[in-house]
Amino acid sequence: MKQSIIFISILSTLLFSSCEKWLDVGDPKNAVKTSLIFEDEASLQAAVAGMYNGGNSNALGLLSLHTSMLADDLDATIMAYDQYTTNSLESNESTVGDLWSEVYVGIYRTNAILDGVPTATFSDAVKNQALGEAFFLRSFYYFYMVNLFGEVPLIKGIDRKENEVVERTPVVAIYKQIVEDLQKSIELLPVTYPVGKIQRTRVNKWAATALLARVYLYLEKYKEAEELSTEVIKQTGLYSLSNDLGSIFIQGNKEDVIFAFDVSHLGYTTVGMNTVPTSGSVPSLVIHPSLLSLFENGDARKAAWVGTSAGYAFPFKYKVRGGVGNEFDVVLRLSEQYLIRAEARAHLKDLVGAKEDLNKVRQRAKLGEVEMPSQEVALSLIERERRVEYFAEWGHRWLDLKRTNRVDEVIGALKPEFWEKTDVLYPIPNRERQLNPNLSQNEGYD
Template sequence: MDSFKLKMVFIFCAWICTVCVGCKKLIEIDPPIDTVTTAEVFDTDDLAISAMSGVYTIMVNGAGTFPQATNGFSLGLTTILGGLSSDELNLVAGAGAGEPYLYNTNRISGFNSGMSRTIWSSAYQVIYGTNSVIEGIAASTSGALHDNVRKELTAQAKFVRAFCYFYLVNCFGDVPMVLTVDFNKTRNLNRMPQKEVYQQIIKDLKDAQATLPEDYLAGNGERIIPNKWAATLLLARAYLYAGDYVNAATQATVVINQTSLYELEPDLNRVFLTDSREAVWQLKQTTENSSVKNATTEGYAFSPSSPYALSNQLLSRFETNDQRKQAWTGTFVSSGSTINYAKKYKTGKSNGVFGQPATEYYMVLRLAEAYLIRAEAIAQGAPGGITTAIADLNTVRDRAGLNDLSNDLSQQELITAIVKENQIEFFAEWGHRWFDLKRTGMASAVLSAIPLKQPWAGDYQLLYPIPLRELEVDRFLIQNPGY
């Protein structure tokens, strides 16, 4: 292990200890684009590493509040709102749930959409942190900040920045592209077209891919610091969403070929564990929160008695004997009715233990997605052959205990099967289903037919409104149509 990786391990372990003692940030990340700020200056390796560690802890533990799924886009809020806005989740309390019910029934407006406003603000807060790291490192002339540290931390920051913009563009459409902490350059920004946002996402990911290490030594062997393959998998996803199927298939294949690191966990109950070989990138939460304890925020939110029930539309899509239904869903009784809930994480509200080591980390990227990305990219015309795409699909199905699909599938039958497999494999994970419905043009037909969402208010609600506060402070921003 080289000196930088030894230092990364030491600093990261020290950061984890600090988080576990008091759940405090190691660097103060100021509010995002509407506040006067200056870039942090990093004079040593330790300061730079601590700054990037502070970005990760904000992502998984929140900023100044105790971790809960409604406090940030990367704390579970994307999963919850994406599930409510699509056909995955319904609310046990119905209209009594308040604001979440408006997302569930497609009735939000610019005035009653505080939860999606949190997605915006928390994502831009993390982006501010990444820009602080990038600019602070670039501005430093200190010899105590070594070149290998500069390069790797800048690559991590670019990866995380691209990750944030992926969720912003899929929730809000055109968004301001903030690439600096200079208030004079950010206070009056136009919204960048989605196509250009994806170009920046891809650029950042290619930069990260070229520099990040292939191993997980920076996280002391745990998969909690993004590496080259995390950047490659997110790059494959970005290419898929941008309609570049050739590059999507190419990048997914690169990840699939890393067999010394990754494999689908044969046991579905092991997929979300801290030592899962399926994990490409996870976020490591604090275990010192008195409410969430050693659970992930999603494990806490989707525990027995969860306010979020799996919809009948989702449950009806499971095939007979699909082991994912047995392993990844649970039931409880509410007011005499049996409620199905997401149970991908086994540690939650009822069995979390304060201060004890976590058995699960918050899964962000995992290998199954690479197989389904490649299958879809090939089905849409990338080289590889339809039998390869079907084989990829069957790899995921085999793990679920399902029969293989025939090699005689037509292109359209294959595409339909891939859509279904994504729906089942990634339910209640990071808004996958909602994003898939929108990018494939299926959202209006599928969602407008759901009784709960009748009468359909309009396709404009497939994007969330730009927060009103942002419109007030930036005269160049315009609201999404319909709001």
């Protein structure tokens, strides 16, 4: 999909196709006729499935790897990734444009659900489920857009003519919308998963709670982050820290995973396809020495999640390179909630509680306990643990460096010949600015 949803004529195959069913939404020159989409429950379910497609797109799937190269988790052995490894993105970079357009496709799909479902003739339970999922996914998509691009257009409607000239929205307003959407999602969604307890490829109340806990951490609302992460951790009937680290990213894991994108239509994840080398070959993406050195002796995560080929270490959380596999793209894990709560407690000067949470994650990795004599030490230990736990996953390291205002210090020292302070944000894609003259460019880019 090469053209942004903000500007594109609305096509049924673009907006609401799932891998099982396409829906006719009428004249593509007009706004989507949601009355046609929601005339029966089967059509609604196909539209709901379509909302998730943005998350398992190639562009969003690559986010985990691209941000790891921008940070200090991964390096590349091929020149194709030079713009990321040298933090030298350009506004005409195709992968940046693809990310923008595919995420806005997902946002448009959520908006169509939010527009059409309230007046549809379904039961309250059916409506609430669809609306709750839509609010979650819209907040999820905007969370990544605002953290990668900064100010972006906040699109909440489905009118094409209005959307195609929307200006960029202040970051504060976007975060406000993210919080409101997640609060609504929590209110509407049940505690059960709509696709069953095992799969978890659609969201429930606790997935929305987990994401909001993360958002509050980013907003430095530490009390709220602590409270919400605690709510998730308490759901011991659904979640626990799996001791089988190798199974966490396999479909059917019912312990560690809170939410994952279904990639069964592909058979493999974008991360696996781009990180697992062919037998004996040099990996295209390798683990940066600074990350590799952080693994302590006996860390079970290194044995389970780091592979070696031709003398290089590579990320091996996902084992399937291609063909038919049994993995899914894990987005939210229980361990994150422990580390969110640990960090929140450290900021709230509850070092005893922070230590307990951090050591819970370390215990699962077969590591000994650490001490936290001060807040400064606590926050440093938590940052380190987050890096080892979430390398090459959904931008955690890159976003952690940004939100803690350490990106200049860390990446500037690591890549002094390339790093500029304006590299902290992605460029607004050129093709989007050509289509919408109201889109300004981020500082440092043409």
